[in-house]
Amino acid sequence: MSIDIFRPDALAGKSILVTGGGSGLGKEISKALADRGATVHICGRRAQVLEAAAREIASSDKAKVYTHVCDIRDADQVDQMMEAIWSVGPLTGLLNNAAANFIAPTKELSPRGFRAVTSTVMDGSFHVTLAAGKRWIAGGLKGSVVSNLVTWVWTGSAFVVPSAMAKTALHAMTMSLAVEWGPYGIRLNATAPGPFPTESAWEKLNPLPDTKSSATSADTVPMRRFGQMRELQSLIIFLMSDACEYLTGQTIAIDGGQHLAGPGTFADLSVLTDEQWKAARDAIVKSTERDKSQRA
Ligand SMILES: CCCCCCC/C=C/C(=O)SCCNC(=O)CCNC(=O)[C@H](O)C(C)(C)COP(=O)(O)OP(=O)(O)OC[C@H]1O[C@@H](n2cnc3c(N)ncnc32)[C@H](O)[C@@H]1OP(=O)(O)O
Numbered sequence: 001m002s003i004d005i006f007r008p009d010a011l012a013g014k015s016i017l018v019t020g021g022g023s024g025l026g027k028e029i030s031k032a033l034a035d036r037g038a039t040v041h042i043c044g045r046r047a048q049v050l051e052a053a054a055r056e057i058a059s060s061d062k063a064k065v066y067t068h069v070c071d072i073r074d075a076d077q078v079d080q081m082m083e084a085i086w087s088v089g090p091l092t093g094l095l096n097n098a099a100a101n102f103i104a105p106t107k108e109l110s111p112r113g114f115r116a117v118t119s120t121v122m123d124g125s126f127h128v129t130l131a132a133g134k135r136w137i138a139g140g141l142k143g144s145v146v147s148n149l150v151t152w153v154w155t156g157s158a159f160v161v162p163s164a165m166a167k168t169a170l171h172a173m174t175m176s177l178a179v180e181w182g183p184y185g186i187r188l189n190a191t192a193p194g195p196f197p198t199e200s201a202w203e204k205l206n207p208l209p210d211t212k213s214s215a216t217s218a219d220t221v222p223m224r225r226f227g228q229m230r231e232l233q234s235l236i237i238f239l240m241s242d243a244c245e246y247l248t249g250q251t252i253a254i255d256g257g258q259h260l261a262g263p264g265t266f267a268d269l270s271v272l273t274d275e276q277w278k279a280a281r282d283a284i285v286k287s288t289e290r291d292k293s294q295r296a
């Protein structure tokens, strides 16, 4: 049966775990999944944050939202959470969204600082993916894993090296398990969002107003704006739905073209006026005419 992802009940019958669903992008995406009819499980380390988020997510009487206090860095805690979820009903989808990050010169990072980020992003997301995947395989169930990554999986990024490394590891996990688990009907895809300002990320990545990086600025995005939550919500609904089950192993950038507009391209020329473009053309024609005049 084909699924229309624009239907309000496109995710009816789905049960989806959103890690880090208590705040930021995870909370907004959870709202959209619940709105489309999915049962939503959210996890994080702060009970009060999760409870407050659950009240927001369950805005309609029909929505079912479950909260789980779980530190995804701890594989035993993850397993206990999965047991609790499966006692309600099996998941059909997992959004690896929980993350840790901060800007820092790499030479100043302590081993604990490095692990604070990588153990959450890489180890934590792996623990959750494995805990869901082995239950799907044992039960003969299909599943969809989506991971919120970042465009640094293609470009790398200075000053957030543990995050860039750990997200790139998840990009490799997405491609690798898409192949290994494809025969079981388990799909793995990922998103690579550009800047979608959230309170927590901006506090950690943009702590000083006068040292704003182009990474967290709209000016360098070809579309000249930040991402809008509904755009990321639509992409995740699509990836979690049954609309396009042949799609697996892909990391999809949703960044207004930001990562393609790097300093090694001519992206900065988008500020040129028509007059400047005409002057540039005239100068190029002059150069070409000189070359031609020197040919035999
Ligand atoms: C291209 C588009 C632009 C936007 C792209 C955005 C891409 C990705 C964004 C994100 O992922 S944003 C997510 C932001 N959210 C979070 O980080 C939430 C979770 N964060 C935390 O829990 C903390 O911030 C934490 C520091 C990451 C971890 O906390 P934890 O309690 O586990 O650790 P601590 O004991 O506090 O510290 C451990 C260790 O880390 C060192 N450290 C902490 N902050 C810094 C810093 N700013 N610089 C250098 N080192 C730091 C700390 O000193 C500890 O090390 P030791 O001193 O004990 O050796």
Ligand SMILES: NC(=O)C1=CN([C@@H]2O[C@H](COP(=O)(O)OP(=O)(O)OC[C@H]3O[C@@H](n4cnc5c(N)ncnc54)[C@H](OP(=O)(O)O)[C@@H]3O)[C@@H](O)[C@H]2O)C=CC1
Pocket (backbone or CB within 6 Å): 019, 020, 021, 022, 023, 024, 025, 026, 043, 044, 045, 046, 049, 070, 071, 072, 073, 096, 097, 098, 099, 100, 120, 124, 148, 149, 150, 151, 192, 193, 194, 195, 196, 197, 198, 199, 200, 201
């Ligand atoms: N905002 C943006 O512009 C972009 C964000 N992204 C990605 O999107 C995702 C969400 O980012 P954003 O909403 O901005 O960030 P937030 O900081 O708001 O969200 C991170 C969430 O992860 C949870 N979390 C952190 N550590 C753990 C842990 N050990 N166990 C369980 N939960 C944990 C936090 O809850 P708690 O502290 O209670 O545990 C929090 O709810 C991240 O993966 C980020 O890398 C990617 C590109 C751009």
